[in-house]
Amino acid sequence: xxxxxxxxxxxxxxxxxxxxxxxxxxxxxxxxxxxxxxxxxxxxxxxxxxxxxxxxxxxxxxxxxxxxxxxxxxxxxxxxxxxxxxxxxxxxxxxxxxxxxxxxxxxxxxxxxxxxxxxxxxxxxxxxxxxxxxxxxxxxxxxxxxxxxxxxxxxxxxxxxxxxx
Amino acid sequence: xxxxxxxxxxxxxxxxxxxxxxxxxxxxxxxxxxxxxxxxxxxxxxxxxxxxxxxxxxxxxxxxxxxxxxxxxxxxxxxxxxxxxxxxxxxxxxxxxxxxxxxxxxxx
Amino acid sequence: xxxxxxxxxxxxxxxxxxxxxxxxxxxxxxxxxxxxxxxxxxxxxxxxxxxxxxxxxxxxxxxxxxxxxxxxxxxxxxxxxxxxxxxxxxxxxxxxxxxxxxxxxxxxxxxxxxxxxxxxxxxxxxxxxxxxxxxxxxxxxxxxxxxxxxxxxxxxxxxxxxxxxxxxxxxxxxxxxxxxxxxxxxxxxxxxxxxxxxxxxxxxxxxxxxxxxxxxxxxxxxxxxxxxxxxxxxxxxxxxxxxxxxxxxxxxxxxxxxxxxxxxxxxxxxxxxxxxxxxxxxxxxxxxxxxxxxxxxxxxxxxxxxxxxxxxxxxxxxxxxxxxxxxxxxxxxxxxxxxxxxxxxxxxxxxxxxxxxxxxxxxxxxxxxxxxxxxxxxxxxxxxxxxxxxxxxxxxxxxxxxxxxxxxxxxxxxxxxxxxxxxxxxxxxxxxxxxxxxxxxxxxxxxxxxxxxxxxxxxxxxxxxxxxxxxx
Numbered sequence: 207x208x209x210x211x212x213x214x215x216x217x218x219x220x221x222x223x224x225x226x227x228x229x230x231x232x233x234x235x236x237x238x239x240x241x242x243x244x245x246x247x248x249x250x251x252x253x254x255x256x257x258x259x260x261x262x263x264x265x266x267x268x269x270x271x272x273x274x275x276x277x278x279x280x281x282x283x284x285x286x287x288x289x290x291x292x293x294x295x296x297x298x299x300x301x302x303x304x305x306x307x308x309x310x311x312x313x314x315x316x317x318x319x320x321x322x323x324x325x326x327x328x329x330x331x332x333x334x335x336x337x338x339x340x341x342x343x344x345x346x347x348x349x350x351x352x353x354x355x356x357x358x359x360x361x362x363x364x365x366x367x368x369x370x371x
Numbered sequence: 372x373x374x375x376x377x378x379x380x381x382x383x384x385x386x387x388x389x390x391x392x393x394x395x396x397x398x399x400x401x402x403x404x405x406x407x408x409x410x411x412x413x414x415x416x417x418x419x420x421x422x423x424x425x426x427x428x429x430x431x432x433x434x435x436x437x438x439x440x441x442x443x444x445x446x447x448x449x450x451x452x453x454x455x456x457x458x459x460x461x462x463x464x465x466x467x468x469x470x471x472x473x474x475x476x477x478x479x
Numbered sequence: 480x481x482x483x484x485x486x487x488x489x490x491x492x493x494x495x496x497x498x499x500x501x502x503x504x505x506x507x508x509x510x511x512x513x514x515x516x517x518x519x520x521x522x523x524x525x526x527x528x529x530x531x532x533x534x535x536x537x538x539x540x541x542x543x544x545x546x547x548x549x550x551x552x553x554x555x556x557x558x559x560x561x562x563x564x565x566x567x568x569x570x571x572x573x574x575x576x577x578x579x580x581x582x583x584x585x586x587x588x589x590x591x592x593x594x595x596x597x598x599x600x601x602x603x604x605x606x607x608x609x610x611x612x613x614x615x616x617x618x619x620x621x622x623x624x625x626x627x628x629x630x631x632x633x634x635x636x637x638x639x640x641x642x643x644x645x646x647x648x649x650x651x652x653x654x655x656x657x658x659x660x661x662x663x664x665x666x667x668x669x670x671x672x673x674x675x676x677x678x679x680x681x682x683x684x685x686x687x688x689x690x691x692x693x694x695x696x697x698x699x700x701x702x703x704x705x706x707x708x709x710x711x712x713x714x715x716x717x718x719x720x721x722x723x724x725x726x727x728x729x730x731x732x733x734x735x736x737x738x739x740x741x742x743x744x745x746x747x748x749x750x751x752x753x754x755x756x757x758x759x760x761x762x763x764x765x766x767x768x769x770x771x772x773x774x775x776x777x778x779x780x781x782x783x784x785x786x787x788x789x790x791x792x793x794x795x796x797x798x799x800x801x802x803x804x805x806x807x808x809x810x811x812x813x814x815x816x817x818x819x820x821x822x823x824x825x826x827x828x829x830x831x832x833x834x835x836x837x838x839x840x841x842x843x844x845x846x847x848x849x850x851x852x853x854x855x856x857x858x859x860x861x862x863x864x865x866x867x868x869x870x871x872x873x874x875x876x877x878x879x880x881x882x883x884x885x886x887x888x889x890x891x892x893x894x895x896x897x898x899x900x901x902x903x904x905x906x907x908x909x910x911x912x913x914x915x916x917x918x919x920x921x922x923x924x925x926x927x928x929x930x931x932x933x934x935x936x937x938x939x940x941x942x943x944x945x946x947x948x949x950x951x
Contacts, residue, residue, distance in 0.1 A: 219382050226386050226409050230393035235401060242405045245386075249412055252379070256423050261438050265415075268445050273408060273452045280401055280456040283463070306392030310385050329426065329433040336442070339435050346536050347604045350592060351446060353490070354608045357585040358450040361615035364578045365630075366457040368464075380653070387646055394639060403635060410642035414649045421653030428656075436658050440600055444645060447607050451638050454611055458618060458634055462627045 215255050221248035239277045246270045260333040379420035387413035400462070404455050411448045415441040482533045482542035485526060485550055486591050492518040493584040500577025508576040512565045515580040519558035519587075526551055538661055539598035544945035548797050549594035549724045552804055553717050557587040559808045559923065560713035563815060565916040567709045571620050579619060582612035583713070590717055594724040599648050599658040602725065606644075609721055610637050610689075613714060617706040629705020636688055636698040644685030650678030660733040668736035676740050682729065683741055683748075690722035690778055693751040700763075700771040708818050711767065712811030715774050716804050723800065726785060727793055738788060749786055750880065753779035757884040761891050766814050767824050769891065770807070773850055776888060777803055783881055784865045787872035794946035795864035798938055802849065802857035802931055809924030810846040812917055813839060820911040829895055831904030836911040840899045842925045849928045851892035852885050857931035864939065 225245025232238040246269045253262035340348045390409030397403055422437020495518070496511055503510065526547060534541040561580060568576050589608030596602045614637060618630030654675035655663050667675065688695040703711050730741065756776030763769035781803075784796035814824065816839055821828040833840035849858035862885055866878045913921075931938055 219378075222382065223385060223389070226389040229402070229405050229409060230389055230396065235399065238402055238405060242408065245409065246412065249416060252382075252416065253419060256379070256419055257433075258419055258438050258441075261419065261441055264442050264445055268449050269408070269412070272449045276449075276452050276456050277401060277405060280459055283460055303392065305395050306388045309391050310388035331433045331435065331438050335433075335435055336439060339439055343537060343539075344439060344600060346540060347443065347598075347601045350589075350601070350604045350608055351443060353585065353588065354447070354450060354604065354611065357582060357608060357612050358454055360578055361582060361612060362453045362457040364575060364582075365454070365461045365615055365618050365621075383646075383649075390642070400631065400635075404638075407635075407638045407642050410639070411645060414642065414645040417646065417649035417653060421649065421656075424653065425656040434656070436600075437652065440603075440649075440652070440658065443600060443604060447603070447641075450607070450611065451641070454614060455634055455638060458614065458627065458631050461618060461621065462631055465621075465624050465627050 211255075215252070218248050218251045218255065221245070222252065235281050236278075239274060239281060242277070243270055243274045246274070257330045260331065260336060379416060379423075383413045383416035383420065386410075386416065400459050401456075404452065404459070407455075408448055408452065411444055415444050418444070481531050482535050482540065482595070484529065484531050485522060485542070486588060486595070488522045488525065489519075489554075489584060489588045489591055492522065493581060493588060496577065496581050496584060500581065503577075505574055508573065509565060509569050511577050511580050512561050512568060515584060516558050516561035516565075519554050519561065519584075523551060523554040523558065526554070534597075536598075538659065539601055540592075540595050541597050542595055545727070545793075545797075546595040546724075548942065548945045549720060549800075550591050552720050552800055553587055553590045553594070556713055556717040556720075556804055556808060557583060559812075559920050560710065560717075562916045562920045563712060563808075563812050564709040566914045567707065567815065567819065571622070571707065575619070579616065582616055586610075586612035586616070587717070590721040590724075593721050597660040597728065599652065599660070602728075603641075603645065603648070606721075606725070607641065609718060610641070613637075613718060616710050617702060617714070619710070620707045623705070623707075625705040626707065627705075629702045632698045632705075633702040636695075640685045640688030640695075642685075643688070644682050647678045647681030647683075647685055650674050650681060652678075654678060660728060663733045664735060667734060676737065679734050679737055679741050680744055683744055686722060686726060686729075687748055690719050690726070691775055692748045692778055692782065693755040693775065696752070696755070696775050699775055700768045703767045703771040703774075704765060704824070708767065708811060708815040708824070711770075712808040712815075715770070715807050715811065719774075719778060720800050720804070723781060723785070723796060727796070731785070731788060731793065735788075742786070742788075745782065745786055746877075749779055749782040749877070752776070752782060753881055753884050757887045761887070763891075764826055765824050766817075766826050766829065766895075769826065769895075770810060770814070773888070773892075774807065776884070777807075777850075779884075780862060780865050780881060783869050783874070783877060786874060786877070787868045789868065789872050790947045791868040791871060791943065792865075792946075794939075794943035795861075795868040797945055798864050798935075798942040799861040801938060801942070802861035802928070805924045805927040805931070806846050806849040806858055809842065809921060809928065810850065812920050812924065813843045813846065816911060816913045816917055821905075821908065826895055826898070827905060830898045830902035831908070832899045832911075834904055835908055836913070839911060839913065839921075842921045843899060844896050845925050845928055847892045847896045849932070851889040853889070855932045857928045857935075859932060860935040860939070 222245050225241045225248060228241030229238050232241055247266060250262040250265040253265060387410050390406045390413060393406035394403055418437045418440045422434045425434045496515055499514060500511055532542050560583060568579055586609050589605045592605035593609060596605055614630055614634040617633050618627050620626045652658060654670055654672040655666050657663060691699040706714060752775060756772050756779055760769055760772035763772060781796050781799050784792045784799060817828055818824050845856060849856040852858045852862040866881060869878050
């Protein structure tokens with residue numbers, strides 16, 4: 207692994223963390239959403255570095271595309287109803303920082319002990335193989351997932367629709 | 372090219388920690404929802420790093436379980452976000468607020 | 480395909496309701512509730528007629544006696560929930576009845592698949608299929624502000640619990656390299672990685688949220704109070720049962736070699752749940768919140784069965800679930816009737832119920848006795864069985880604690896039971912009339928509670944059978 211590649215990956219990791227921190231700490235709701243987008247897209251970059259290009263594509267399309275758009279929608283809709291910027295204050299900063307440190311310390315400490323394997327070339331995850339698995343050994347979860355999508359679609363419409371006349 | 376999986380694990384742990392802290396820290400429902408997305412994203416990073424680790428350990432054929440799990444989680448996260456934001460909109464229409472502090476009619 | 484037949488039938492029924500909803504004129508949507516309820520009863524009967532046991536998809540899906548027991552619990556809970564909802568649904572959201580029953584069936588499908596899943600991916604997806612419709616159903620009565628608020632709390636806790644569970648499972652996958660539970664079980668003993676222990680504990684925290692174990696219980700009373708009463712009976716029983724199905728498959732089979740590591744955490748959860756559930760129930764004045772805390776306490780008793788980590792413990796857990804199903808659905812059906820008549824869920828509304836509707840008061844008395852664990856109703860044998868199994872497993876002090884808290888429980892159940900008969904009704908209280916569907920549900924639940932109480936032997940035997948073939 208060349209120095210340049212390590213640098214690139216470190217940079218991506220930095221973007222992920224900065225995006226996450228920005229999401230949590232930003233005072234402005236729209237900025238929060240944009241920070242989240244940064245974190246999610248940077249994660250997709252890491253997926254590419256981990257040779258899972260197809261997954262990176264799914265991440266950008268579904269997560270960065272779909273979820274961020276939904277979040278923006280929600281922000282805009284609730285802003286329109288209120289007719290002004292939405293309050294986005296946070297509470298108990300000290301407690302939050304404590305939770306973050308404790309969780310990070312616990313997980314980080316354990317995870318660093320995980321096996322560090324010698325880096326070498328990895329085979330690329332092929333989208334065709336993933337597709338075959340979806341319709342092969344994972345066909346049952348795949349079908350259940352489609353039912354889930356139907357349920358979510360119906361559910362979201364039922365909740366968000368205005369009350370019947 | 373490849374990276375030591377433990378570093379990716381560490382990144383995922385940090386991401387999860389930030390998301391978890393945000394969940395307790397923030398009072399705006401939409402931000403809380405985004406914190407949940409961060410936590411799910413952390414789980415995905417771990418799945419992928421673990422999958423790479425197993426591929427490294429076992430050689431020739433890439434492990435597919437990790438990436439497939441991650442794709443499923445992405446879809447589930449999107450589905451959850453859709454329903455969650457619908458709930459937020461319904462709540463907003465009813466109470467004109469997105470702050471969890473104002474969502475306190477139900478208390479002992 | 481044979482083992483999948485039950486789940487395929489539920490899916491087909493959901494599809495049928497979906498299509499019928501589109502074709503029916505909006506005044507006749509009530510028929511969809513009849514369809515859902517009757518269909519579920521039919522599928523339930525099917526499980527007794529056909530022998531479908533076996534596995535599919537390389538062991539990822541299995542229909543064993545354990546899964547069959549859970550599926551029957553879900554089907555029965557679903558059929559009763561659809562029946563109880565018939566009248567209130569028509570009044571509260573006449574035009575959205577189709578969606579109500581459809582989402583109920585889809586949630587049921589998720590639970591049913593979950594009880595059979597032996598692969599992490601299938602577990603996660605079916606878990607989500609179970610949970611998502613529940614959030615929507617909690618928010619269904621849009622005219623009530625509490626409904627949306629309860630739903631949002633339920634959703635936030637559920638989504639977080641999913642994220643925590645997934646992170647835990649990703650660590651388990653990292654340590655074992657497989658998503659198949661039988662393979663995890665085979666390898667777990669040999670793996671010394673701290674990843675695995677951390678993953679197992681994180682997953683447990685996520686699932687504790689889901690079953691409402693203390694200290695992850697805050698959402699339970701709020702959600703119960705906010706949601707429509709006809710739905711709460713279902714919410715209090717079916718998803719909890721599904722959570723236990725998953726706990727049994729994960730913690731008593733897949734992660735069993737690590738039991739030394741997670742046993743203390745499970746024990747702490749169990750003790751906290753027992754104490755907090757029973758003690759906080761004492762102070763409640765709203766019947767739904769009281770039943771919510773009582774439900775939390777019941778979860779604690781079921782965790783005692785889990786902690787025994789024996790076939791007997793699981794068998795008694797299954798028996799407890801069946802008894803709890805009839806008792807709780809029945810109790811919430813009474814709450815539904817009283818709430819509809821008096822417009823209040825305050826326990827004062829239950830004063831002198833015997834003079835407003837003697838049959839309803841008698842039914843409530845039976846359910847309260849069962850919840851309290853008084854001899855010769857279902858709840859007595861359920862608690863007794865759990866305690867005996869735990870005693871055999873050597874958890875003596877836990878049994879003593881549980882028995883002590885059960886006495887506390889008797890106090891707050893009997894306090895209501897007493898006011899049913901001895902207090903005067905509030906001024907201006909009218910006699911309560913109940914519709915035919917609700918009456919049928921009450922008769923089914925009441926008869927079952929009494930019948931199990933008088934003659935528990937066949938239920939014990941079947942439950943132990945289902946568990947023995949499962950745990951070696």
